[in-house]
Amino acid sequence: MITDIQTFFRELANSGINLTIFYDAFDFERFITGLGNTVLLILASTFFSIIIGAIGTAILTSGRAFPGFLVRSYVALFRNTPLIVQMYFFYFAIGSIMPVGQNELGLPEPLLGSFSWAVISLSLYAGAFNVETFRAGVGAVHGSYEEAAFALGYNRRQAFFAVTVPLALRFSFASLSNNLVDLTKATTVAYAVGVAELLYVSNQIWSDSLNTIEMMNVMLVIYLVLTGAVVFIINRVEAVMRLPGFGLGDNQ
Amino acid sequence: MINLKALALAACVAFISTAASAQSLECGDDTLCRVKAAGTLKIGTKDDYVPWSYRASDGSFMGMEVDIGKKIADGLGVKAEFVKVTSANRFEFLAQGQIDLMIASASDTADRRKIVSFVHPNYYSSGYSVLLPKTIKATEWKQISGQTVCAVQGAWYNKPAQQEFGVKILAFAGTAETEAAMKQGRCIGLLEDDNQINVRLSKEQWADYQMPLPVMAETPWGMAVRHDDQFSPFGYFVAGMVAQMHRDGTLLKLEADNGIKNSAYLIKMHEALKDHIN
Amino acid sequence: MTTSNLYLQILEWMPFVLQGFVMNILMSLLAIVIGTAVGTFLGLGQLSLNFTIGLPSKLLTQLFRNAPWLVLLFYCIFLMPYQVNIAGITIELPSWLRATIGFSFPVAANFSEIVRGAVKSVPRGQWEAAEALGYSRKATLFRIILPQCLTRMIPPWMNLYALLLTATPLSMIVGVEEALGRTQAAVQAQSDSRVLIPMYAALLAMFFLYTWPINRLSLVLERRFRTK
Incomplete structure (x- = not known):
């Protein structure tokens, strides 16, 4: 079966469509590793970016001046500069002043590798967008809900977490899904700091086999599937969390 | 509405810079004729490979490969125009005609020969x-x-x-x-x-x-031309220039000028091709 | 080498990098114009009740919105010809122009969604009221709905522009002479890994100083246009 598939793609290569990943074991292995790393990058950065978004929003809505200023500066800085430059900066600039450990040869070895830096960078980037999304979600919750909670004896903190946040989350889904699709696509940038994700391995493969266009097509299909999966999952979550009779009604 | 003037300017620049070079049409597929008619030889080279090809702070290209390219353009009596290429796009740029000659530290391998033609003799090796x-x-x-x-x-x-x-x-x-x-x-x-x-x-x-x-x-490095150009006046001209530069020691000199120790390959090629008289 | 020498050295390369940044701006301006024009049609197409217009518009929007920018860029760089012959005139499409076209696709798709979202944000009651007054669907859209949407579309449109500008360095990978690629070349030519950090800091600053005011402006406009 596997040899049949390999034979088929080998013959296809002779006719001009050279998909080495389906018949060359080395390329196949590289490619699967790349796919795995891309998925890991998406999962880890999605997780951390949502946490960053939540914390940032909590700080902004708390109304304290200085922490609020810090969060706004963070958002402005990360939204207005190219991710690829941010990633370089983290990896080469901040990475060079971080403490180092030692490897088995007795040589210095940084504690955080390429993958960790990529996750940190992607999370901070997507986190900045998530802060704005959640912040807008909180803003969309009408003040009367909070007042009703106060009337029922909730204090500010309780009202925020028990009433405002659950409602704000539901208002945020459309924009959050947008952010996460962008994040999924943005993971390709991690190739710049040597993370063996899809673009990185594809680049290696097409440098070796000179099949750029074929690999581009493969990447297009895979990313459409990945972004499709992200949208699907968010829609499912949204559907599960849907409150009957509550929502944006006709508008959405 | 916003930056309307800048937009208009950008559009103008785009068109003026593109709608040129009509005189080269009579040449048909003859690259040598086209290059001479245009007065410039477009050479693709990398810009991050010190000291073979890299940039000066004024944006111009420098390095041993750039010097070789200039010699070839001089031989043709035209100006050398260097176009930045990267590992990912250099073969496509050549195939598309964005450049006519590629001197981009490309090793001459069997896989690559399917896509472009390497000019022989090879000009370097590593x-x-x-x-x-x-x-x-x-x-x-x-x-x-x-x-x-x-x-x-x-x-x-x-x-x-x-x-x-x-x-x-x-x-x-x-x-x-x-x-x-x-x-x-x-x-x-x-x-x-x-x-x-x-x-x-x-x-x-x-x-x-x-x-x-x-x-x-x-593995030897090769300058690359399009398949159609290999056995054409252009391909033969470049091949002849490379052979001559091996023969008269120009390549050895350019190597030394760029701070590279004379490589075994260039010494060997010079020995093989040098003039038997003297 | 002393620190001041290092700064002088970096300063020497700034014009080279800034020229590249001008290319980023040029590409982004052209791409936003093309993308907005195409995106308007796609967005209105998405709203069409006609199946043969609505479905392709939706499909194209989703395709270009979800494909990585870099992949679209590669298609345009490698699949579009370098020269086109129109009526005996050879028109060259240099790589920056093809990259710009590559950027226009995702911009168009995103703008298409902005148009759709803005139109949908107008309460349905207005459509019904217009219908009751005898307006056709087309007349309702162009006379009543879109004029209201225009102001609502400007803030997300400006955000899209900022996003586009920060994406233009991707074109470095396909060999466009823009700021990031030039920064890399400059770092390479100086053969000194100490310049790596300040060179990239300068690049970050360029992008920030250009896009941040745009982002602020869009926030201000958003507040002004907000209807409650």
Whole structure:
């Protein structure tokens, strides 16, 4: 079966469509590793970016001046500069002043590798967008809900977490899904700091086999599937969390 | 509404800069004729490969390959125009006609010959090895198996080094990044071509490093032209220029001028082709 | 070498990098114009009740919105010809122009969604009221709905522009002479890994100083246009 598939793609290569990943074991292995790393990058950065978004929003809505200023500066800085430059900066600039450990040869070895830096960078980037999304979600919750909670004896903190946040989350889904699709696509940038994700391995493969266009097509299909999966999952979550009779009604 | 003037300007620039070069139509497929009619030879070269091809701060190109390109353009009596190419796009740029000649430290391999034609004789040659700190006592490739080395994305030897010697590759866009990564301890050494390592070792800042492993897979570099141009006046002209530059020692001189120790390949080629009289 | 020498050295390379940044701006301006024009049609197409217009518009929007920018860029660089012959005149499409076209696709798709979202944000009651007054669907859209949407579309449109500008360095990978690629070349030519950090800091600053005011402006406009 596997040899049949390999034979088929080998013959296809002779006719001009050279998909080495389906018949060359080395390329196949590289490619699967790349796919795995891309998925890991998406999962880890999605997780951390949502946490960053939540914390940032909590700080902004708390109304304290200085922490609020810090969060706004963070958002402005990360939204207005190219991710690829941010990633370089983290990896080469901040990475060079971080403490180092030692490897088995007795040589210095940084504690955080390429993958960790990529996750940190992607999370901070997507986190900045998530802060704005959640912040807008909180803003969309009408003040009367909070007042009703106060009337029922909730204090500010309780009202925020028990009433405002659950409602704000539901208002945020459309924009959050947008952010996460962008994040999924943005993971390709991690190739710049040597993370063996899809673009990185594809680049290696097409440098070796000179099949750029074929690999581009493969990447297009895979990313459409990945972004499709992200949208699907968010829609499912949204559907599960849907409150009957509550929502944006006709508008959405 | 916003920046309307700038937009209009940009659109104008786009069209004026593109709607030119109509006089070259009579030449048909003859690249030599087209180049002469246009008065410029478009040469694709990298801009991150010190000292073979790199940039000066005014944006112009420098290096040994750039000097070779200028000699060829001089021979044709036209101006050399250098176009930046990268490992990912150089073959496509040549095929599309964005450049007519590629001098971009490309090793002349069988896979690549399917896509472009390399001009012979080859103008340079290199193998690959690893730059290691002197603290690492390794003299054979198998001793660094399983270790991470830094490399540049798109280098052809990344795959054989992984497959044959089991090293792990951490690849970046250019050599400044690989150096920085090695200094941060992200890899034990740099996987590079042996000429480049020799250039580094001739400098004081690399005094604590060496090239202890044998040089592998010595492969000649080739200038590339489109398949149609290989056996055409243009292809023959470039081939003749390269042979002449081997014969009269120009390549050896350009190598030395750019601070590279004369390589065994160029010395061998000069010996083979040099004038038998004198 | 002393620190001041290092700064001088970096300063020497700034004109080279800034020229590249002008290319980023040029590409982004052209791409936003093309993308907005195409995106308007796609967005209105998405709203069409006609199946043969609505479905392709939706499909194209989703395709270009979800494909990585870099992949679209590669298609345009490698699949579009370098020269086109129109009526005996050879028109060259240099790589920056093809990259610009590559950027226009995702911009168009995103703008298409902005148009759709803005139209949908107008309460349905207005459509019904217009219908009751005898307006056709087309007349309702162009006379009543879109004029209201225009102001609502400007803030997300400006955000899209900022996003586009920060994406233009991707074109470095396909060999366009823009700021990031030039920064890399400059770092390479100086053969000194100490310049890596300040060179990239300068690049970050360029992008920030250009896009941040745009982002602020869009926030101000958003507040002004907000209807409650």
